[in-house]
Amino acid sequence: MVLTLDRPSLRTDAALKPPLKWAGGKRWLVEHVRPYWEQFRDRRYVEPFCGGLAMALGLQPGYALLNDMNAHLINFYRHLQDGLQLDILTGHDNDRQVYLQRRERFNALIHANACYGNESAQLFYFLNKTGYNGLCRFNKKGEFNVPFGKYKRINYREEAFPEYSQALAEWRFVSGDFEQVGVRSGDFIYADPPYDVPFVQYSSYGFNWADQERLAGWLAAHDGPVILSNQATPRIMELYHDYGYVTKELPAPRRISCNGNRTPAVEVLAFKNIRV
């Protein structure tokens, strides 16, 4: 069964920038994915690894189901939908002591099992902007442990995020492993898992080779259009071809260390149920 939606999904407002810094952001890939999405814009858009939201904000689907394993990130987006205000900011925010105090408060809320409220969402935004490189990393006790970022200047939002609450209004946010996301027959899926490279950790959730295999198999079984992006390593290419994906390679705007050389990275887009 192919699911079509009864409301037009075309949006006319210009694409918004991702509200957070997020490792592996795919803004640069939006124009490569758009022509395929345009063929299916009446479908529900599903992103099992939504991260910084670059693709969803770029494509602007009318209806979307967006998932990420990082529950703090999803909590932030849910509060954005409700018009998050930044009451914690004082004008003296880019300061090491302030950073450490707020990081401690964020971790105290985690320990108290009270980390999905409005205050945590605000703190998450602050820590993302002020911490080192926008990293999101937790120690074994589940505490956020990214050091102070030492930026000269940070442009914090001064008030609420009204444009985001509007753009995200019809999207549903869930958090869990990708297989739990609840896809329906005919959904358009764009999946951008953590890259197939050693030592990559976007949060405390590692993503190993068995997960790459599990993902390729799970998506291959879906009956709707699927686009999967990854780093085009030899074993990823072999895995995707074994599952019958049609692949396209693209130069990525980043470099990888290879025998001491910094060679340009190659990205793969893998397609199922889409004419390429």
Ligand SMILES: C[S@@+](CC[C@H](N)C(=O)[O-])C[C@H]1O[C@@H](n2cnc3c(N)ncnc32)[C@H](O)[C@@H]1O
């Ligand atoms: C490459 S990033 C996605 C980046 C996103 N496309 C963007 O443009 O910002 C991969 C994301 O997968 C999430 N993740 C890791 N393991 C996961 C899992 N098993 N299920 C769902 N999400 C997972 C990470 O938290 C991270 O946000």
